[in-house]
Amino acid sequence: MSISTASFSFVCDVVRTESAIVLNAGKEYLVESRLIPLAKAAGHTDVDSYVAELQSRRNPAALRAVVEALTTNETSWFRDADPFNTLKTTVFPTLAKSRPSRQLRVWSAACSSGQEAYSISMVAS
Numbered sequence: 001m002s003i004s005t006a007s008f009s010f011v012c013d014v015v016r017t018e019s020a021i022v023l024n025a026g027k028e029y030l031v032e033s034r035l036i037p038l039a040k041a042a043g044h045t046d047v048d049s050y051v052a053e054l055q056s057r058r059n060p061a062a063l064r065a066v067v068e069a070l071t072t073n074e075t076s077w078f079r080d081a082d083p084f085n086t087l088k089t090t091v092f093p094t095l096a097k098s099r100p101s102r103q104l105r106v107w108s109a110a111c112s113s114g115q116e117a118y119s120i121s122m123v124a125s
Helices: 005-019 028-041 047-057 060-070 081-098 115-124
Strands: none
Touching: 005 028, 005 047, 005 060, 028 047, 028 060, 047 060, 081 115
């Protein structure tokens, strides 16, 4: 069984509100696969009934568990090449032209061991 549109929309809203992560259409498979273990642990046979409980109870701990289940808890050098390519080919050159005499500061939020920040620094050099 796949997650309903209404359940997916609710989960997307929770994740966006709590973490600023945007889950686009097409990620239903990801949401369902990550939430099945939480649903079963809460005594549900499917994700939709689990999400219905989340909607009715609004338990902060359960909502945090949903967000945690949907976040990537992995760090590595140049993880996900596309953002680094965009920084190198578009973002940094545009910033350099528009503010040539100013120092650039980059904030890498929630990087566990720093590889993301160092990867950004290497791309900027």
